[in-house]
Amino acid sequence: MSSHSAFRRRNPLTGEWVLVSPHRNNRPWSGAVEELPVGKLPSHDPNCPLCPGNTRANGESNPEYPTTFVFDNDFAALTRNQSAETPNTDLFTQESAVGLARVICFAPDHNRSLPQLEPAEMFAVVDTWRDQYQQLSEQFNCVHIFENKGEIMGCSQPHPHGQVWAHQHYSTEIERENRHQSEYFEQHNEAMLLEYAEREIEARERLVALNNDWVVVVPYWAKWPFETLLICRHAVADFNDLKDEQAQSLAEIVSLLTTKYDNVFNCSFPYSMGWHNAPSDLVEKRHWVLHAHFYPPLLRSASVKKHMVGYEMLAESQRDLTPELAADILRQCSEVHYLERKE
Amino acid sequence: MSSHSAFRRRNPLTGEWVLVSPHRNNRPWSGAVEELPVGKLPSHDPNCPLCPGNTRANGESNPEYPTTFVFDNDFAALTRNQSAETPNTDLFTQESAVGLARVICFAPDHNRSLPQLEPAEMFAVVDTWRDQYQQLSEQFNCVHIFENKGEIMGCSQPHPHGQVWAHQHYSTEIERENRHQSEYFEQHNEAMLLEYAEREIEARERLVALNNDWVVVVPYWAKWPFETLLICRHAVADFNDLKDEQAQSLAEIVSLLTTKYDNVFNCSFPYSMGWHNAPSDLVEKRHWVLHAHFYPPLLRSASVKKHMVGYEMLAESQRDLTPELAADILRQCSEVHYLERKE
Ligand SMILES: O=P(O)(O)O[C@H]1O[C@H](CO)[C@@H](O)[C@H](O)[C@H]1O
Ligand SMILES: O=P(O)(O)O[C@H]1O[C@H](CO)[C@@H](O)[C@H](O)[C@H]1O
Numbered sequence: 001m002s003s004h005s006a007f008r009r010r011n012p013l014t015g016e017w018v019l020v021s022p023h024r025n026n027r028p029w030s031g032a033v034e035e036l037p038v039g040k041l042p043s044h045d046p047n048c049p050l051c052p053g054n055t056r057a058n059g060e061s062n063p064e065y066p067t068t069f070v071f072d073n074d075f076a077a078l079t080r081n082q083s084a085e086t087p088n089t090d091l092f093t094q095e096s097a098v099g100l101a102r103v104i105c106f107a108p109d110h111n112r113s114l115p116q117l118e119p120a121e122m123f124a125v126v127d128t129w130r131d132q133y134q135q136l137s138e139q140f141n142c143v144h145i146f147e148n149k150g151e152i153m154g155c156s157q158p159h160p161h162g163q164v165w166a167h168q169h170y171s172t173e174i175e176r177e178n179r180h181q182s183e184y185f186e187q188h189n190e191a192m193l194l195e196y197a198e199r200e201i202e203a204r205e206r207l208v209a210l211n212n213d214w215v216v217v218v219p220y221w222a223k224w225p226f227e228t229l230l231i232c233r234h235a236v237a238d239f240n241d242l243k244d245e246q247a248q249s250l251a252e253i254v255s256l257l258t259t260k261y262d263n264v265f266n267c268s269f270p271y272s273m274g275w276h277n278a279p280s281d282l283v284e285k286r287h288w289v290l291h292a293h294f295y296p297p298l299l300r301s302a303s304v305k306k307h308m309v310g311y312e313m314l315a316e317s318q319r320d321l322t323p324e325l326a327a328d329i330l331r332q333c334s335e336v337h338y339l340e341r342k343e
Numbered sequence: 344m345s346s347h348s349a350f351r352r353r354n355p356l357t358g359e360w361v362l363v364s365p366h367r368n369n370r371p372w373s374g375a376v377e378e379l380p381v382g383k384l385p386s387h388d389p390n391c392p393l394c395p396g397n398t399r400a401n402g403e404s405n406p407e408y409p410t411t412f413v414f415d416n417d418f419a420a421l422t423r424n425q426s427a428e429t430p431n432t433d434l435f436t437q438e439s440a441v442g443l444a445r446v447i448c449f450a451p452d453h454n455r456s457l458p459q460l461e462p463a464e465m466f467a468v469v470d471t472w473r474d475q476y477q478q479l480s481e482q483f484n485c486v487h488i489f490e491n492k493g494e495i496m497g498c499s500q501p502h503p504h505g506q507v508w509a510h511q512h513y514s515t516e517i518e519r520e521n522r523h524q525s526e527y528f529e530q531h532n533e534a535m536l537l538e539y540a541e542r543e544i545e546a547r548e549r550l551v552a553l554n555n556d557w558v559v560v561v562p563y564w565a566k567w568p569f570e571t572l573l574i575c576r577h578a579v580a581d582f583n584d585l586k587d588e589q590a591q592s593l594a595e596i597v598s599l600l601t602t603k604y605d606n607v608f609n610c611s612f613p614y615s616m617g618w619h620n621a622p623s624d625l626v627e628k629r630h631w632v633l634h635a636h637f638y639p640p641l642l643r644s645a646s647v648k649k650h651m652v653g654y655e656m657l658a659e660s661q662r663d664l665t666p667e668l669a670a671d672i673l674r675q676c677s678e679v680h681y682l683e684r685k686e
Contacts, residue, residue, distance in 0.1 A: 005424035008512065010436040016515045019440055021420040077364040077654070077661055081348035090527065091539050092563050093353040097362055146653040154650025163653065169351065171658035172359045184433065196434050220435050274657035295656050307497025310489040310506065311420070313638050314617035315514035318420055 008316075011221035012184065012192060014176045017316050018223045024320040041111035041158055049074075050159035052108045062105075067124035069105040070132065070164075076101035078167055099140055099167030104128055106160040113149065113160045113268060115258035115337050123251040129275065130247060132164050133239035137280035140166040142174055145277075150270025152297060152305060170279055177276060178288070185287030193289035197231045206327040209256050213249040216257050218327040223317035225299045225306050226264060226326050228257065230292040237285040238277035256335060261296060263333040271296035351659075354564035355527065355535060357519045360659050361566045367663040384454035384501055392417075393502035395451045405448075410467035412448040413475065413507075419444035421510055442483055442510030447471055449503040456492065456503045456611060458601035458680050466594040472618065473590060475507050476582035480623035483509040485517055488620075493613025495640060495648060513622055520619060521631065528630030536632035540574045549670040552599050556592040559600050561670040566660035568642045568649050569607060569669050571600065573635040580628040581620035599678060604639060606676040614639035 004023040011018065049056045052064045057074050078099035086094045106125050107117055114122065129145050136143045147162035148155040170178065184192035200206055200217045208228055209216040219229045230253065236242055242250075261269035272295045278288035299306040299321070312318055334341070347366040354361065392399045395407045400417050421442035429437045449468050450460055457465065472488050479486045490505035491498040513521065527535035543549055543560045551571055552559040562572045573596065579585055585593075604612035615638045621631035640648040642664070655661055677684070 004422055005426040006421050006440040006442075007426040008438050008440045012434055012436070019420065019514075023422065024418055024420060075367055077362065077367060077663075078349050079347055079366065083348040083350040090531070091355055091535070091542060093355070094563075095351050097349040097351045099349075142658075144654060144658050146657055148650075148653040154652045165654055165658070171362075173658050188433070192434070199434060220437075272653040272656050274653055276657070293657060307491075309497045310491040310615040310617055311487060311508055313615050314489055314619070314636060315485075315487050315508070315516050320420075 009221045011219075011223075012196075013180050014173070015180060016221075018221055019311075019316060019318040020322060021318065021320050022322050022325075043109045043111050045110045045159070048110055048157070048159050050103070050105050050157060050161055051110050065105065065108055067107065067121060068128040069108075070102055070128065073101035073103050073163065078165055095169070097167055097169060099142075099165060100136075101166075102132065102164040104132065104145075104162045104164065106162065110159050113258070114147075115255060115262050116339070117255070119251065119255070122255050123248060126247050126251045126254070130239040130242060133275075133277060136164065136166040137238065137240060137277070140168055141279045141281045142167050142170055143277060143280065144171065144274060146272060146274030148272050150268065152270045153272050155270075174276065174279060178279060178282075181287040181289075191235065191287055191289050193231050193291055194233070194235065197233055197289075205324050208260070208327055208330045209253055211249045211253055213246045214253045216253060218323040218330065220323060222323045222326065223308075223319060224295045224297060225319060225321050226261070226269075226296045226330065227323075228294045228330070230254070230257065230294065232290045235286065236290045237282075237288040238280070238290055239275070241290070257294070259335060259337045260330050260333040261294075263338050264329065265298060265302040266338045267302035269296055269298065352564045354562075354566075355539075356523050357516070358523060359564075361564055362654075362659055362661040363665060364661065364663050365665050365668075386452045386454050388453045388502070391453055391500070391502050393446070393448050393500060393504055394453050408448065408451055410450065410464060411471040412451075413445055413471065416444035416446050416506065421508055438512070440510055440512060442485075442508060443479075444509075445475065445507040447475065447488075447505045447507065449505065453502050456601070458598060458605050459682070460598070462594065462598070465598050466591060469590045469594045469597070472505075473582040473585060476618075476620060479507065479509040480581065480583060480620070483511055484622045484624045485510050485513055486620060486623065487514065487617060489615065489617030491615050493611065495613045496615050498613075517619065517622060521622060521625075524630040524632075534578065534630055534632050536574050536634055537576070537578065540576055540632075548667050551603070551670055551673045552596055554592045554596055556589045557596045559596060561666040561673065563666060565666045565669065566651075566662060567638045567640060568662060568664050569604070569612075569639045569673065570666075571637045571673070573597070573600065573637070575633045578629065579633045580625075580631040581623070581633055582618070585633070600637070602678060602680045603673050603676040604637075606681050607672065608641060608645040609681045610645035612639055612641065 006019060006021045008017045008019050044051050048054060052062050055061045078097060078101050080098060082098060083096045107121055133143050143166040145164050181192050197215045201215060206217045213233055214230060215233055216228050216230050218227060273292055275292045277290060278285040297305040349362060349364045351360045351362050387394050391397060395405055398404045421440060421444050423441060425441060426439045450464055476486050486509040488507050524535050540558045544558060549560045556576055557573060558576055559571050559573050561570060616635055618635045620633060621628040642649040
């Protein structure tokens with residue numbers, strides 16, 4: 001036994017493991033706090049395809065929208081067309097993927113991301129998520145609502161926006177999470193994530209934020225350095241189940257979490273985040289609890305990211321910073337956005 | 344049915360699916376061929392911790408090695424120490440991870456990567472892989488031999504090198520591949536990858552390179568744009584089973600594949616690659632066939648990569664370029680390295 005040792009933790013939602021090597025990180029945490037040039041973006045960019053009033057690649061013009069604006073992705077990865085059928089074998093298995101893809105502009109301003117929105121604006125985003133889910137869950141089993149934020153996350157368009165990809169089939173992750181949550185429910189007669197949320201609220205060491213309806217933790221099995229899991233504390237399986245006051249408290253906690261993220265390195269913190277709603281064709285969905293994953297890549301500064309490469313691709317995820325230390329750093333981050341602080 | 348449609352393919356080694364959206368890519372392939380500055384590296388860099396004769400962080404000096412050189416990773420993610428035991432539940436599962444990590448320098452020269460090595464030098468690399476596997480498979484069940492190549496793959500050290508991480512436990516990917524290959528063997532009474540290799544050699548459309556002992560394909564279920572799978576064509580489960588002439592033909596095909604990779608965009612093609620040997624404690628290993636995965640991130644040019652972000656992290660991998668088109672591009676790439684061509 002030694003502090004110079006590694007361990008693994010198991011993700012009960014997916015069955016995957018993560019290798020943790022805290023000894024690679026056991027010097028006191030001293031991540032650089034680089035004040036990156038904010039790159040002063042204008043509030044309206046005439047060349048941005050997402051700004052109000054501008055014309056997009058397909059010739060359509062965006063309206064002068066006051067809060068959010070949703071349109072069909074001009075380069076959708078999914079369409080309503082069936083692909084040609086192919087003969088399947090155990091080695092060559094292909095199936096059609098039918099669906100659609102949309103873009104959600106979060107606000108008219110080109111230069112204000114989620115933590116910089118006013119409460120009412122943030123609520124409009126949550127409301128749009130719910131509205132999209134409601135519309136699309138009537139047509140498709142799997143509605144993926146997500147956001148890629150920052151160039152480092154493949155987002156070439158700084159205008160704050162998210163996406164919706166909806167389709168008939170269960171994606172690999174949804175199938176996995178459904179299977180693991182179902183098995184847990186069968187064995188314990190309670191929902192995995194409700195139980196997990198309560199254990200974390202008691203333990204406190206991985207807790208980042210909490211209100212009556214929601215809890216944010218760095219999960220015990222986090223793979224990304226500052227990964228978090230946002231869990232609904234009630235028996236809510238999807239956005240359709242959500243009450244208005246729960247949507248309100250969701251807007252508040254997302255604001256808080258993304259503010260803390262920006263304050264870790266005093267930069268616009270990149271991440272991919274997304275919602276995992278219960279598949280909409282489930283008859284019995286008591287095992288599923290609505291949750292969102294935040295996967296931010298930064299490790300030591302605004303410009304030093306964790307690379308998930310060789311070992312991670314070929315074996316399993318690996319991290320140095322423990323989830324407990326990451327949670328501690330996030331807890332200590334101010335609730336006031338660094339750009340709004342007068343010091 | 345329409346060419347404007349998406350489909351999914353299933354990876355039989357892992358059970359994961361990939362979403363393919365060829366319509367996002369159905370204009371004729373015209374990836375830019377950017378001639379990047381080769382950055383003229385010296386053949387010896389006095390500040391490189393991997394060059395012969397230099398001193399590393401821990402004060403040790405590298406010998407004047409003529410071919411390959413192996414040393415213990417100075418910042419190993421795994422050690423021989425047991426970690427403290429924790430009480431496990433279905434939600435909080437942690438186990439000790441015991442192992443070691445080494446670095447393999449591929450050649451004394453600071454500036455020559457695998458495709459630029461002479462045949463005898465490339466053979467020395469293969470021989471070192473075998474030798475490391477032989478030593479470490481006696482002590483550990485899981486020996487991961489891999490290479491991260493290029494800054495884009497988190498490799499900050501241009502001196503050509505790979506790594507070995509060996510440990511007692513089965514990593515997530517090895518457990519998955521073992522399970523799927525076992526199940527296939529039980530059902531078909533033949534090894535999945537031997538059968539798959541033969542089907543691909545017949546079909547030819549995903550074939551990239553072939554000799555008597557090895558085949559390289561863009562797998563039917565490839566997730567990275569130019570991903571390849573290098574499969575042994577014989578009942579060889581790990582490096583210990585490999586005959587000398589198979590090691591020789593392996594050196595040749597790795598040379599060929601990495602040369603073709605560099606020729607795709609006339610640049611030093613980044614990738615993570617790694618070997619999947621049978622876990623060494625398997626008594627019955629007829630279901631396992633020795634293979635390597637190459638995961639290169641570039642998509643359209645030396646500077647445009649595929650981002651595996653939001654949808655990919657939260658749902659499943661997605662690609663635009665079909666595996667068949669990628670194989671076609673790789674087949675057409677010259678077998679002479681672009682830096683050696685006189686035109
Ligand atoms: O060991 P290195 O080269 O310092 O580090 C690199 O490879 C490791 C194994 O794939 C990864 O965990 C690191 O994120 C990566 O930067
Ligand atoms: O749809 P976008 O923003 O053009 O593209 C981005 O998000 C997609 C969904 O996560 C990914 O497939 C792309 O690789 C990424 O660059």
